[in-house]
Amino acid sequence: MHETTPHPDPGAKLSFADVTHVGDGLDRPESIHVSPDGGLVVSHRARGVSRISKDGRVTTHGPDPAWVNGAELVPNGIAPQADGSVLIANIGEGGGIWRLTRDExxxxxxxxxxxxxxxxxxxxxxxxxxRLWITVSTVQQPRFNAYSDKVADGLIVLIENGKPRILADDICFANECRLTPDGGGLVVSETFARRITRFDLGPDGLSNRQTLVQFGRGDFPDGIRYDRAGNLWVTCIVSNRLWRIAPDGSACLILEDRDDALIDRVETALSTGSMGREHFYDTGQSRLGNIASIAFSDDESRAYLGSLCGTSILSIPVPQGDSA
Structure with a gap:
């Protein structure tokens, strides 16, 4: 396995001029999935999910407003199921994993x-x-107390045959995780450690922890997804960069729309232990809205990006010669 440290300013293959918008009126579309019919399913704050048809029509589903355990539902990761329901990771104060049924x-x-x-x-x-794979960013409440590279109490949870167990409890703000293409490993974003970590996966759980990618200034990895060629795509909040990490460890910057002043503010807050929620809902001059997830069209000719602050989904072409 190759550990990668992406160069901070290599020049991106795409620019904001290549970005188009899909849907509108979304609220915190952090997580995104492509449906079998080519439409999109995205998370929607205080409701559940929004579905975007191929012609751009948006329908939002879930209680209005949605509250669980006495607090507003804040859908983060979502997982559409074959029966039409959607699993929701609630990063709000009510916490937990929830199922939004077909009858909402x-x-x-x-x-x-x-x-x-x-x-x-x-x-x-x-x-x-x-199996169900779950990450919990932190066990601290509120979660903003864990906005630090010195706190590592995030969880990786596996539910197998109906039985849940904790596989790791020392992740530095656990974000998205993915199985490796061969199924023999698991990778996870450790957002405030600014790295992608890889584990071997066996019958007894996770082992052989290694750093797969160590990011630098401004890059806080959030959403990750493998393409069919085995490349790992990484969305970074704050820097608003999209990276592609090849199986040989080489890194390619696909897209960025960064605001250096915003990066300076966040880096200062991190170093002084004063980072808060406001640093991730401040996009500065970036037009990407703090990109937080990625999904591909069925033919992998286009990539779709979810975000923390956007009101639509961003669509970009996968650069020719770099097909997913």
Whole structure:
């Protein structure tokens, strides 16, 4: 395995002129999935999810407003299911993993594992074996107390055959995770450590922890996804950069629209221990809205980007010669 440290300013293959917008009126479309019919499913704050048809029509689903455990539902990662329901990782104060049913009801899936509350559930993913993979950014409440590179109490949780267990409890603000293409490993974004970490995956859980990618100034990895060629694509909030990491470890900057003044503010806050929620809902002069997730069209000719602050989904062409 190759550890990668991307160059901070290599020049991107695409610019903001290559970006088009899909849908409108979205609220915190942090997580994005492509439906079998080519439409999009995205998270929607205080409701559940929005569905965007191929012709751009938006319909929003879920209770209005949606509250769980006495607090506003803040959908972060989502996982559409074959039965038409959607699993939701609630990063709001109510926490937990929830199922939004086809008739738009919210049902609790899991809120406590091994005696630990899933207070800041960040991500949920179902795999081909019927397992559920969950990350919890931190066990601290509020989660903003863990906006630091000195706090590492995030969780990786596996639900297998209906039984949940904690596989890791020392992740520095756990964000999205993905199985490696061969199924033999798991990678996870450690957002405030600014790295992608890889584990081997075996019957007993996770082992052989290694740094796959170590990012530098301004890059805070959030959403990650493999393409069919085995490249790992990484969205970074704050810097608003989209990276592609090849299997050989080489890094290619695909898109960026950064605001250096914003990066300076966030880096100063991180170094002084004063980082707060405002640093991620301040996009500065960037027009990408703090990109936080990525999905591909079926033929992988286009990539779709979700964000923390946008009101639409961003669509970009996958550069020729770099097909996913």
């Amino acid at each position: 009801k919210l049902e609790s899936v899991v809120s406590v594992v091994d005696g630990v509350e899933l207070a800041a559930a960040n991500f949920v993913m179902s795999d081909s074996e019927g």
